[in-house]
Amino acid sequence: MPEPKTIRWGILATGGIAKAFGRDLSIDPSTRSVSDIRHELVAAASSTSKSKAEDFLRHCDAPTHAKAYGSYADLVQDPDVEVIYIATPHSHHYQNAMLCLSAGKNVLCEKAFTVNAKQARKLAEKAREKNLLLMEGLWTRYFPLSLSIREVIESGRLGPVERVLAEHSLPYAGGFESDNHIMVNPALAGGILLDGGIYSLTWVFQALYSPQPSSSRQRPIVKSAVAKYNRTGVDAMTTILLEFPRSEEQGGVAHAVASTSLGLSNDAVAQKAGAGVPNIRIQGQYGEIQVFPPAYRPTRTRLVLKDGTIDDKEWPQPGPGEGSGWYNGYGSTPNPEGQGHGLFWEADDAGRALLEGRKEGSQLGLEESVLIMEIMDQVRAEAGITYPDEVETADFAIET
Ligand SMILES: NC(=O)C1=CN([C@@H]2O[C@H](COP(=O)(O)OP(=O)(O)OC[C@H]3O[C@@H](n4cnc5c(N)ncnc54)[C@H](OP(=O)(O)O)[C@@H]3O)[C@@H](O)[C@H]2O)C=CC1
Numbered sequence: 312m313p314e315p316k317t318i319r320w321g322i323l324a325t326g327g328i329a330k331a332f333g334r335d336l337s338i339d340p341s342t343r344s345v346s347d348i349r350h351e352l353v354a355a356a357s358s359t360s361k362s363k364a365e366d367f368l369r370h371c372d373a374p375t376h377a378k379a380y381g382s383y384a385d386l387v388q389d390p391d392v393e394v395i396y397i398a399t400p401h402s403h404h405y406q407n408a409m410l411c412l413s414a415g416k417n418v419l420c421e422k423a424f425t426v427n428a429k430q431a432r433k434l435a436e437k438a439r440e441k442n443l444l445l446m447e448g449l450w451t452r453y454f455p456l457s458l459s460i461r462e463v464i465e466s467g468r469l470g471p472v473e474r475v476l477a478e479h480s481l482p483y484a485g486g487f488e489s490d491n492h493i494m495v496n497p498a499l500a501g502g503i504l505l506d507g508g509i510y511s512l513t514w515v516f517q518a519l520y521s522p523q524p525s526s527s528r529q530r531p532i533v534k535s536a537v538a539k540y541n542r543t544g545v546d547a548m549t550t551i552l553l554e555f556p557r558s559e560e561q562g563g564v565a566h567a568v569a570s571t572s573l574g575l576s577n578d579a580v581a582q583k584a585g586a587g588v589p590n591i592r593i594q595g596q597y598g599e600i601q602v603f604p605p606a607y608r609p610t611r612t613r614l615v616l617k618d619g620t621i622d623d624k625e626w627p628q629p630g631p632g633e634g635s636g637w638y639n640g641y642g643s644t645p646n647p648e649g650q651g652h653g654l655f656w657e658a659d660d661a662g663r664a665l666l667e668g669r670k671e672g673s674q675l676g677l678e679e680s681v682l683i684m685e686i687m688d689q690v691r692a693e694a695g696i697t698y699p700d701e702v703e704t705a706d707f708a709i710e711t
């Protein structure tokens with residue numbers, strides 16, 4: 312058995328999801344039957360202070376030789392860092408990813424990949440020019456649960472998929488004390504579409520787009536309805552209708568509804584109700600797959616077929632995890648005791664890409680990330696939602 316390749320990570324930013332990712336890196340890969348790679352957190356940077364980066368490294372159980380930086384620009388110059396995970400707000404992904412790529416670093420960037428498609432295309436060009444890995448960190452795509460669902464779809468057990476209903480919302484019915492909150496601040500590219508709608512679109516795309524051979528994949532027709540958050544004008548509830556032309560062999564079209572809201576989440580109710588209510592339904596003539604909430608980190612699926620099959624599956628994330636709240640943001644569900652967060656699956660895919668010389672994510676390539684950004688651009692344009700120029704720009708601040 313060859314020695315596992317050690318992937319040397321740098322983490323850019325020290326907020327909620329960065330902490331969850333950093334801790335996941337420290338989980339022994341053998342707990343998820345991974346033996347070809349292992350992860351090491353060798354550096355972290357905070358734009359606030361070096362001491363914040365030091366606290367972060369301690370929180371993540373990083374090795375004592377891991378370096379703490381008080382600026383992102385210093386992190387990207389560290390020769391020991393092989394790949395950087397970007398965990399800043401959406402508004403900053405483009406500039407941060409450009410900084411990393413320009414300095415010759417491979418990049419795994421949190422969702423939503425960028426603020427608009429133009430930025431995503433420019434990042435893809437830069438990564439190609441520099442021959443570097445560039446991957447959107449859409450973690451759910453890399454879960455064994457998602458891989459298994461795509462296998463069921465490709466096996467034809469449902470028949471050609473005709474409809475997908477995908478819902479992901481957050482429980483902010485009470486509103487926000489401050490207009491600067493990351494979820495509603497236009498300067499941080501707030502709004503539910505880029506934060507939560509991306510998951511609804513992910514489920515639609517991984518059911519109707521990615522399973523198609525690349526030669527048959529076609530852009531969907533898109534219509535949308537948006538309700539705004541009055542105080543800042545970002546989107547508070549968004550519903551997207553998509554019509555996908557199916558392959559020539561399958562014929563016809565497939566429909567999808569991708570919905571998302573800042574305040575209408577029924578995830579907790581569905582979870583308490585035991586069998587509960589699925590928030591993702593992938594339907595064909597022979598039956599459907601149901602995925603239970605939360606859509607970003609589901610652990611339960613049900614396959615229901617017209618021949619009488621009912622197949623319930625649990626997909627706990629391998630651990631050990633601390634069970635004490637999986638990150639500090641948004642009042643989300645804690646990961647249960649003994650489970651990891653599940654961000655290690657995308658980290659493994661990035662690591663494997665470095666091992667194989669692959670330059671994109673295996674489950675979400677750049678063409679698809681750009682297309683999804685284009686759809687979100689269209690939805691925002693139809694609703695008249697724009698972010699400040701410095702957030703929408705595709706000029707790289709440091710180059711200019
Ligand atoms: N995959 C998932 O499940 C999740 C993904 N996310 C995504 O991760 C990203 C970050 O979200 P999250 O960790 O919750 O956010 P947080 O607010 O918790 O952390 C963001 C971090 O970014 C850095 N930062 C740099 N500039 C700014 C700025 N102007 N305002 C605020 N923060 C800044 C800060 O770190 P520092 O001071 O160290 O520089 C801050 O701690 C978003 O893109 C979000 O969509 C979020 C939650 C879950």
Ligand SMILES: O=C1OC[C@@H](O)[C@H](O)[C@H]1O
Pocket residue numbers: 481506507607640641643
């Ligand atoms: O990516 C995310 O997943 C969980 C949500 O609660 C959070 O808002 C979002 O950023």
